[in-house]
Amino acid sequence: MITYYVEAEQSCPECHGTGVVEHPAWRAYWAAHPAGLPTAEDDARWFSAQGYGTIPPEEWDCDECDGTGVLRQRVTLTEALAALGLVTP
Ligand SMILES: [Zn+2]
Numbered sequence: 001m002i003t004y005y006v007e008a009e010q011s012c013p014e015c016h017g018t019g020v021v022e023h024p025a026w027r028a029y030w031a032a033h034p035a036g037l038p039t040a041e042d043d044a045r046w047f048s049a050q051g052y053g054t055i056p057p058e059e060w061d062c063d064e065c066d067g068t069g070v071l072r073q074r075v076t077l078t079e080a081l082a083a084l085g086l087v088t089p
Contacts (some may be wrong), residue, residue: 006074014062
């Protein structure tokens with residue numbers, strides 16, 4: 001028996017295809033200070049109080065898609081055709 005495979009590709013749901021996500025500390029920062037803090041020193045103090053030695057980058061590569069914005073997986077041709085409604089699984 002021969003099994004045929006195709007590659008399925010979809011936009012990453014975690015980062016919505018951008019390849020980057022907001023750092024959780026920054027999400028908390030913006031939730032607590034929608035307009036930001038007055039000075040960079042205030043920012044540094046706030047992040048230090050949260051346990052960060054330095055201010056982390058606001059965005060970083062998405063772990064789910066390794067920063068590509070796309071998720072790929074190998075599926076059987078039968079599964080792909082069923083997903084497209086072209087055959088009944
Ligand atoms: Zn992603």
